[in-house]
Structures are given as structure tokens and as C-alpha cells.
Amino acid sequence: MKTLAALPKQTSAPAKLISPSTAARTPTRIAPAVSTESQFVPLIHASKVVLHLRQIHAQILLQGFSWSSLLATQLVSASSLRNAIDYSISVFSQYHPKNVFLFNALIRGLVKNARFEVALSHFVLMLRSDARPDRMTYPFVLKSTAQLFLRRLAGELHCMIFKTGVELDSFVEVSLADMYVKIEELGYALKVFDESPHRLDSRSTLLWNVLINGCCKKGDIVKAMELFHTMPGRDVASWNSLINGFLAAGLLDKAKAAFDQMPEKNVVTWTTMVNGFSQNGDNEKALSVFSRMLEENVRPNDFTVVSALSACAKIGAVEAGLRIHKYIKDNRFRLNAAIGTALVDMYAKCGNIESASQVFSETKERDILTWSVMIWGWALHGRFQQAVQCSKQMLRSAGIKPDEVVFLALLTACTHAGQVDLGLNIFDSMRLDYQIDPSMKHYSLIVDLLGRAGRLNEALKFIEEMPINPDLVIWGTLFCACRAHKNVEIAEFAVTKLLELEPKHPGSYVFLSNAYAAVGRWEDAERVRSSMQDKGVGKGPGWSHVEVDGQVHRFVAGDNAHHKDANEIHQKLEEIMSGARKQGYMPGTEWVLHNIEEEEKEDALGSHSEKLALAFALIQTSPKTAPIRIVKNLRICGDCHSLMKYASIMSQREIIVRDIKRFHHFKDGTCSCGDYW
Numbered sequence: 001m002k003t004l005a006a007l008p009k010q011t012s013a014p015a016k017l018i019s020p021s022t023a024a025r026t027p028t029r030i031a032p033a034v035s036t037e038s039q040f041v042p043l044i045h046a047s048k049v050v051l052h053l054r055q056i057h058a059q060i061l062l063q064g065f066s067w068s069s070l071l072a073t074q075l076v077s078a079s080s081l082r083n084a085i086d087y088s089i090s091v092f093s094q095y096h097p098k099n100v101f102l103f104n105a106l107i108r109g110l111v112k113n114a115r116f117e118v119a120l121s122h123f124v125l126m127l128r129s130d131a132r133p134d135r136m137t138y139p140f141v142l143k144s145t146a147q148l149f150l151r152r153l154a155g156e157l158h159c160m161i162f163k164t165g166v167e168l169d170s171f172v173e174v175s176l177a178d179m180y181v182k183i184e185e186l187g188y189a190l191k192v193f194d195e196s197p198h199r200l201d202s203r204s205t206l207l208w209n210v211l212i213n214g215c216c217k218k219g220d221i222v223k224a225m226e227l228f229h230t231m232p233g234r235d236v237a238s239w240n241s242l243i244n245g246f247l248a249a250g251l252l253d254k255a256k257a258a259f260d261q262m263p264e265k266n267v268v269t270w271t272t273m274v275n276g277f278s279q280n281g282d283n284e285k286a287l288s289v290f291s292r293m294l295e296e297n298v299r300p301n302d303f304t305v306v307s308a309l310s311a312c313a314k315i316g317a318v319e320a321g322l323r324i325h326k327y328i329k330d331n332r333f334r335l336n337a338a339i340g341t342a343l344v345d346m347y348a349k350c351g352n353i354e355s356a357s358q359v360f361s362e363t364k365e366r367d368i369l370t371w372s373v374m375i376w377g378w379a380l381h382g383r384f385q386q387a388v389q390c391s392k393q394m395l396r397s398a399g400i401k402p403d404e405v406v407f408l409a410l411l412t413a414c415t416h417a418g419q420v421d422l423g424l425n426i427f428d429s430m431r432l433d434y435q436i437d438p439s440m441k442h443y444s445l446i447v448d449l450l451g452r453a454g455r456l457n458e459a460l461k462f463i464e465e466m467p468i469n470p471d472l473v474i475w476g477t478l479f480c481a482c483r484a485h486k487n488v489e490i491a492e493f494a495v496t497k498l499l500e501l502e503p504k505h506p507g508s509y510v511f512l513s514n515a516y517a518a519v520g521r522w523e524d525a526e527r528v529r530s531s532m533q534d535k536g537v538g539k540g541p542g543w544s545h546v547e548v549d550g551q552v553h554r555f556v557a558g559d560n561a562h563h564k565d566a567n568e569i570h571q572k573l574e575e576i577m578s579g580a581r582k583q584g585y586m587p588g589t590e591w592v593l594h595n596i597e598e599e600e601k602e603d604a605l606g607s608h609s610e611k612l613a614l615a616f617a618l619i620q621t622s623p624k625t626a627p628i629r630i631v632k633n634l635r636i637c638g639d640c641h642s643l644m645k646y647a648s649i650m651s652q653r654e655i656i657v658r659d660i661k662r663f664h665h666f667k668d669g670t671c672s673c674g675d676y677w
Helices: 020-025 037-046 050-062 069-081 085-094 100-112 116-128 138-147 151-164 170-182 186-194 205-218 221-230 236-248 252-261 267-279 283-295 302-315 318-330 337-349 353-362 368-380 384-397 404-417 420-432 440-452 456-464 472-484 488-501 506-518 522-534 566-582 598-606 609-620 638-651
Strands: 543-548 551-556 628-632 655-658 663-667
Touching: 037 050, 037 069, 050 069, 050 085, 069 085, 069 100, 085 100, 100 116, 100 138, 116 138, 138 151, 138 170, 151 170, 170 186, 170 205, 186 205, 205 221, 205 236, 221 236, 236 252, 236 267, 252 267, 267 283, 267 302, 283 302, 283 318, 283 551, 302 318, 302 337, 318 337, 318 543, 337 353, 337 368, 353 368, 368 384, 368 404, 384 404, 404 420, 404 440, 420 440, 440 456, 440 472, 456 472, 456 488, 472 488, 543 609, 551 609, 566 609, 566 638, 609 628, 609 638, 638 655, 638 663
Parallel strands: 628 655
Antiparallel strands: 543 551, 543 628, 655 663
């Protein structure tokens, strides 16, 4: 753990400044001669770019003001504000003797440019010089300590602050409490708060807000509410902190109540609500809040827009996403990396990969996340060639090396396309060419890659040779492959491993019951399900979302009475299944777990959530219109997959289903996955 003594010494770096002789040869845009020190200050502040600062610096040297502490301090501050922090350091290094103002300007600039370790190194240099830290030094040093999570150094700084007598300064006090909150030492933050002589002052709101935020981060909502209700004065930030705490704790009703009670809201308030509901899985509510925000003429910021687009992506609400995209264009939001990435993600996850690709092409500011999202999009839609090509373009044209996330996307693309050899080569390249250690997710994809191709023994051998212990996902992936290829022997072994890891995991029992059912061993299947019930192991129901006229509707498997149009939906579903049978559809009753009569099996299959969503969409939309887009939380079963193909013929509609693994585009009786899923 770092202390002040352990921090590296900061020495003056070789200057890269303009010498007087060089300055004479440097073109300048400063027309009038400046004869006094104070006349340079407004010129420094008026500079728009670093080049202008360098030209002014040259004039300062030429006119003999190199001794000026004021001008050196102003140059350091101005250049750091323009993100030219290395130039700031050069100016600082050339000035002697260094005083507290110059140190403070540089330390503040380093912190603003996220150079926290360098800031602390210059603080050590300050302590070794004649300059003494003051109330303007410590807040930025404390912030650096918090960002680097240096708990021991935090204690040393607290002692120094106490000894120098600046602990009573409100700026230092708030910074000290904030540092303790960020290094997860809430007890010390509360101690600073309790000892503050300013806490009952109506102007101490910032200190109270820091503590409320700290309690919320710690999960102590009761203490946060106590502080909120006893503080001498509240501002918008106080409400925002409490609402954010409610949302982080999953207390959506309390967050909504506080939101409605607020006397005044700002863009942060609305953004907190949109993002908070989305993070808690209530994406419909998140989009409702965003719509209300626009109705009240509150302009969202970039983060609000990204949060709303994320909510659209999660539930496949493409119509809402299109409206947000139009709002972005109409209100001239800049298509930066954050918004561009969110739009690409939204279109890709809503099933419109072509629009995702178009937005990607229009986004000029791309970071590795933007590229990763586009590659993921191609992968989830089964377009492995485009995924691989996009990764090559990223490396070739943008000079960005793939990271572990990009390799996950590429392996996913290969898995969905059955490109086993290519996937294995990519896995080897990740380890050998890019020195990236595979995570459990990478290993799981290789097991999936081999398993789907029927190479089950290779998959098992791969698991046994893994350098890390396989988890539930690895064994579950192997089991799914065994079920698809009806290999009960390896399936039993995989489920044994699953139950060793987590005896009450519902998936383990369902996996094994499915395996027995797939080969007709109904007594064994029933025995496993009985064991599951005896041990109180439950499995959550499947659900599906479908968007109709901009509204997202949710359906749950087997919930016949949940929807007000239940009777009409089931009549429509029977009509679809009857028409499909005439064209050769046979209900895949092997997907039902129980050894029950065939008629009962068909009834059980008919209650799957994606079928209910399909029937509802066909009732509520006009024939031969836009594609039907369904989002499902589980993997689509073989029977539903088969019925969707027939439904696409009869309705003459494209049906797009996004399950937990990938996209399925059903059109004219075929699926984009080629029945390989």
C-alpha cells in the first residue's frame, strides 16, 4: 500500500520550451507589443488553442518576463485546461523558484487530466520544497488519493491536514469526506461530518450530499434517508443522490415517489430515472420516463439518450428506438462515439442489422466499444464473414487491436455459423498472437463450438485440459450439445458435475430431465422432476416481448389469463397451428418434458411465450406489413422454431426472434440460422 514515502520522486523533466533564439524565429499572431506583465494575462485566457499559448509564451520570453510567477502560473493553468498537460509540466519545470501558486496550478491541472499518480508525485516534490500546501492544494491531492484507492495515504493526508489547520475550510472538509466515501471508508466520512462545525449551516448542502451519496453507495438507505430529512437545506443534487440510492437498491416505488415530490428537476434527475429503471429491468418504464421528459421540454444530454437507447435494445423496442434516432437528428446531437455506439447496439439488438451497419458507417468517432458492438451485431445475426471482416478493418484502418470482448464476438460468430476450424484458430491467435488469457466465457464458447458440431469427446477433453476449473456454464453448454446429439452418457456426466457445483440449480435438473425425455426415458425424466420438486427447486418461466404500435407487450409461458386478449390470442394461435399442420407441420412433442398424452403435449407447447407473442402481433398488425420482432429470455425450442417457419409462409411476413443466444430471421419458410442453433 502506497504512502507518501513510497511515491516516486518527481524531478524536473527536460524542458521542451521555446528559447529566446527559437522564439525569434517563431511566427506569432500577437500583433501589438505588450510591455507589462499584467497585459499578458488576458491574452493567455483568450487563447483558443495551444499553438496560441506557445506564441504568447515566446513573446513572454522575448520581452524578458521569464521571471514572472504570475505568467508561469497562468500558462500552466491555461495549457492544462486545453489538455496540453505535458506542456504544463514543461512550463512548470523551467520556472524557479517554484511557489505554492505554481504547484497548485499544476497539481490541479494534472488531476483534471486524470494524471493522478503524477499529481501525487508533484505533491511530494512540493513537500520537499519551500512551498507549503494550503487549502487549494489538498482537495486535488485528496481526489487523486481517492481515484487511486490509496487508503493508507488517505490517513496520512488527514493527519497532515489536521496539523496544518486547514481541516476547518469547507472545501477541504467536503473533499476529505468525499475521499473517504470513494475509498469505501464511510465510517471515517461520517466522523468528518460529525466533527464539522459547518454541518448545520444552510450553506453546507454539499457536505450533506456527499454523505447521502456515500450511504447510498454502501447500501445504507435508512441512514441516507435520515440525513436527507434532517439536513438544513436541500438542493436538486440532494434529491438526485437519494433517488439514485433508491434505484441502486431496487426500490423503484420509493424512487418514483421521491421523483414526483421533487420541487425542481434537472437533466441529471431525469437521466437517473431513465437509467435506473433500465438497470432494474423495467425498460418500459424507462422509456415512459424518457417520453415524459421530452413532453416537458427538458433537453436530454448524451447519457440520457444512451440510457434510453439501451432500454430499447434490451426489449427490442425498435419503434421507440427509431423515434429517439429521429430526435437525435432533429435536435442536432453530435454523432459521437457514445451515441453512435448506442444506436448501433439498439438497431442490432432490435433485429435491424442493416441499419446498425449504416449508423456504424456514419459514426466517425469510433472507439473499441463501437467496433465491438458492430462485430457482436454481425455475430448475433449469424453473419460470421462480416464479423471477421469488421475485425480486420478495425485493425487495418483504425489501428485498434482486438481485446477479449472482440474475441468473444468472433468466437460467437464462428459458433453460430459452425465454423469450427476458424474458431479454434481465432482462439489460438488470441492466446499466442495477442497474449490475452482466455476467460471462462472464451472457454465456454469453444465447448459450444465443438459441441454443436457433434464433436462431444473433443469438447469433454477440452474441458478436462482447461487451466481453470469449469463452472456451471461450461458443463451446461456441454449438456446442451449432448441433448441435441442425443448422447445421454456424456449428458449424465455433465449434469453430475453441475449438481456438484450447485445442488439446487434448477437448470441442472431441467437439463437432465430434458436429456432423458429426448431419448424416451420418461420414467427417468419424471424421477428427476420429482426430485426437483422435493428439494424445492424452481425454474423461472419463459417470457417474450413484442412491440406493436410503439407499445411493448409481455407474454409469459403458460399464463393463459394474463393478457386481456387471451381468448382471441389462443384462437389465433390455433388457427396458425391448424394451417401449419396442413402444410406439413408436426408439433415437436419431444420438447415437452412429461410422458403425457400427445394431445396434452401439444397444449403444453401452445403456451410457449413466443407463440403467444406471435399470435398477438398477427392480430394487432395489418397483413404483409413490417417484420414482427419478438424478444425471448430463453433459447427458442425446436417446436417453436419449426412453427415460426410455417407462420412466415402463411402470413407472408418476416418474423424476427431474438432468443438468449442469437437472432432467428424467419422468411418464406426458412430461418437465417440454417437450423443450426
